Amino acid sequence: MLVHLSIKNYALINDINVAFSDRFTTITGETGAGKSILLGALSLALGKRADLSSLKEMDKKCIIEAEFDVSKYRLKRFFSSNDLDYEDTTLLRREILPSGKSRAFVNDSPVNLDVLKRLGELLVDVHSQHQTLLLTENDFQMKVVDALARNDKKLESYRAALVDYKHALTELKELQESQANAIKEHDYNSFLFKELEAAQLQPGVQEEWESEYEQLNNVEQILEKLSQGHQLMNGEPMGVLASLAELKRTLQNLEAFGSAYAALSERVQSVLIETDDIASELEVLQDSVEANPQRLEVVNGQLQQLYALQKKHQTDSVEELLKIKDDLAAKVEVVENMEAQLQQKQEAVEKTEKALEHYAVDLSEGRRSVLSKLKSLLQEKLMHLGMPAATFQIEINPSQNYKSNGKDDLTFLFSANKGSNYGELKKVASGGELSRIMLTIKSILSQYEQLPTLIFDEIDTGVSGEISNRMGEIMLEMSKTMQVLSITHLPQVASKGKHQFKVFKEEQNGVASTQMKQLTEEERVAELAEMLGGKSLSESAVAHAKELLNQA
Known part of the structure; x- marks a missing residue:
């Protein structure tokens, strides 16, 4: 989980230090206050490319530090394979110099940007409306099925057998070419x-x-x-x-x-x-x-x-x-003498393919066993998110090829309305529907595997009323097993957070800068009331804000 974030000299930020806790945290603020800047800074610490436009003051370097508790993520193998010292509390640091050069560090050890990016992907999952396209990718859909089937051990066995098979196949082809x-x-x-x-x-x-x-x-x-x-x-x-x-x-x-x-x-x-x-x-x-x-x-x-x-x-x-x-x-x-060698290589290919086929069949059986359950879970949760007619057709069929995740072809079709034809998600689902489907899938995944810190970046855009309240409840439920942060403009979602931060601008000597603070209980009431009824803070808005907090 993300424990602490420090940002110096980035965009509109002079110096921000924020400590985060587990469970559900919401981040609010007026449009243009700098919520996206905050996320952009974190993205730099996670391996995103940078340029001189990142600097607030061009003669000073920008430093972003993100501290994580990684004790539950089973990352020791990653650290070892990249010659990094493993620590349960891991610090990711990014520096952008006035010259335009960038430096990256993990626990004070210099790393290239690729290593930082791969580690960042294991620690934080940033989800926005623009990233719902991931939902339409077949590999991601199969990952969801495998999570429900608890196929992690089976996948390890399959992939090890796939490596052996490809190695044997390569040796056979090389010998055939040599012959x-x-x-x-x-x-x-x-x-x-x-x-x-x-x-x-x-x-x-x-x-x-x-x-x-x-x-x-x-x-x-x-x-x-x-x-x-x-x-x-x-x-x-x-x-x-x-x-x-x-x-x-x-x-x-x-x-x-x-x-x-x-x-x-x-x-x-x-x-x-x-x-x-x-x-x-x-x-x-x-x-x-x-x-x-x-x-x-x-x-x-x-x-x-x-x-x-x-x-x-x-x-x-x-x-x-x-x-x-x-x-x-x-x-x-x-x-x-090559015929004898070819026979040996052919036998090795057949032996490894037999083992691979065994693991592929085992994977496939596990996947088929949970399709009905996945379909029911999706439809039930989406019904509570204002999509009562949403239905899915999910099928597993044998493939002709051994792929990195098995020998199956997954058909994942969707229909949002009764009587509508089923189609691929990317073709028939709207942006708002994709956001709700992705939220639903993430919530399902959180029950079956240890997910990284999940940040929702205004995925509730275009949603209001009771639906937004239910989206907040889903995020709150997810936070029982993982750290969830939500950048939101909806008071119904913001009120569900165990902690709430506000991002705002302040002006000093004619220069605007972005600030961030954790709100007290009274400040949360005022912030939610403002989100509900504007800056006037009417009695009804304040009462409604208190009611939302009590419900949370």
């Missing part, structure tokens, strides 16, 4: 994979093939050089081997003359052994090398295929081609 795209590429990927697999690539094979190709392609030059080498080693009259052997014999004759000569002789011996081994290797290689045009053609073909694959896949290494082959194998395998 469709993968199938388009499957044949090409399969061809590329088989092409790489047929190449029988291994790490290092490119270097091996290129080396073999060079040898086979240059066999004549290799043989020529090997022959030259063999000739140098063994040629007549003095090849390398013969010369080293002669050198060895010469140095052997010096070994007796000292260790240095002996060591030199041993080194020559070692060189002779290595050179002899080289000569033998040259001979072996010369015998093993031969022209092989067939093998040359094979190796050349392998290399050309490798180079073509590297060009196609834009790489220059066998290792990268092998990685590409593995990737292609995975893609091919995904398509080949």
